[in-house]
Amino acid sequence: MPLHMKKLILSMEEVGNRMEIITSETNKDIKKIIGLLEKSKNRRKEDSYVVEGLKMVFEIPKEDIREVYISKTCYENIASGNVDKKIVDVKSFNKEGEFELGFSYKVISDALFKKISDTVTPQGILAIVKRKHYKLNDILNRKVKKDGLPDKQVIMILDDLRDPGNLGTIIRTCEAAGVSGIILSKESVDIYNPKVVRSTMGAILRVPFYESEDLKEDIKKIKQENFKLYAAHLGGKKLYNEVKKDGAYGFIIGNEANGISDEVAALADELVIIPMYGNVESLNAAIAASILMFS
Known part of the structure; x- marks a missing residue:
C-alpha cells in the first residue's frame, strides 16, 4: 500500500475531527436536497435534480454537477480505497492527506444521510445536477x-x-x-x-x-x-x-x-x-x- 495512503488511514480520526460534518435536518443544504427529492416544482424552479449512488455520480459530466454530498462512512471508504476501483479511481491527495475527487463536496453524518436518502440502502453519495434541456x-x-x-x-x-x-x-x-x-x-x-x-x-x-x-x-x-x-x-x-x-x-x-x-x-x-x-x-x-x- 502506498505510504501516503497508509498515512491517510492512520490519520483518519484526525481528518474526521477536522471535517465540518452536516448533522441537522434544518441545514439549508439538507432542506434543498429534500425539496428536490420530493417536489417536481422545486426541481423545475432550481433547474436541478438529485442523483444518488457511486456509479451514477461518477458518470455525471463534471460541468453538470452543482453540488456533491457524501456520508462520513462513504468519505472514509473512498479515502482508504475501500471502493470499486472501476467506479472510483482516487489518484491524488491534497497536502492535508485528504482525497480529491475532482469536484467539491460536503460531508453529512451517516444518520442524516440515511434519513434524507431516497434509497433503502444508500451508498452514501449524492449529487445535485443541472437539468438537461433538449429541443x-x-x-x-x-x-x-x-x-x-x-x-x-x-x-x-x-x-x-x-x-x-x-x-x-x-x-x-x-x-x-x-x-x-x-x-x-x-x-x-x-x-x-x-x-x-x-x-x-x-x-x-x-x-x-x-x-x-x-x-x-x-x-x-x-x-x-x-x-x-x-x-x-x-x-x-x-x-x-x-x-x-x-x-x-x-x-x-x-x-x-x-x-x-x-x-x-x-x-x-x-x-x-x-x-x-x-x-x-x-x-x-x-x-x-x-x-x-x-x-
Whole structure:
C-alpha cells in the first residue's frame, strides 16, 4: 500500500475531527436536497435534480454537477480505497492527506444521510445536477451508430405515462435498443423524479428527451419529417412485427390505465398489437415498449 495512503488511514480520526460534518435536518443544504427529492416544482424552479449512488455520480459530466454530498462512512471508504476501483479511481491527495475527487463536496453524518436518502440502502453519495434541456430537433436529427450494428433513427413517444418505474425502465431500454430519443407529453411523470432517475441506471445521462407542451402538434411536426409512427393499441389490425420498419420511425406508448388517447392514436400511421395468450388483456407499458423497440 502506498505510504501516503497508509498515512491517510492512520490519520483518519484526525481528518474526521477536522471535517465540518452536516448533522441537522434544518441545514439549508439538507432542506434543498429534500425539496428536490420530493417536489417536481422545486426541481423545475432550481433547474436541478438529485442523483444518488457511486456509479451514477461518477458518470455525471463534471460541468453538470452543482453540488456533491457524501456520508462520513462513504468519505472514509473512498479515502482508504475501500471502493470499486472501476467506479472510483482516487489518484491524488491534497497536502492535508485528504482525497480529491475532482469536484467539491460536503460531508453529512451517516444518520442524516440515511434519513434524507431516497434509497433503502444508500451508498452514501449524492449529487445535485443541472437539468438537461433538449429541443425536438435534437432528437429527430439524431442517428444512433454502433460498429457492427445498423444505424438507427428511432423515437419513442409517451402519451401520459405516469409510473416512474415504467419511465425509468423505458429510458434504460431506449439506450440498449439504439433509440434516438424520447418525447413525453406534459402530463407524463416528471423525468427527474428520483425513482425514474434511479431505475435508469445512468441512461438518463445519455438518452435525449423532449418534454412536449402540445403532444398532438409535435406529432404532426414529427410526421412532417417523414417519421412513420406505430401506436401500440388494442384496436390494432396488424401484429407489431408485421409492419415494415425502415428509415425513420417511432413508437407510441400510452397511459398505464387508459392506453393512448383517441386523438393521439388517430395521428399514428399504423395501430399495432402484441399478441398474447391466456386472459391477459394488456402488458406493462415498459414491457410493451421494450418488445416494440427490439422488433
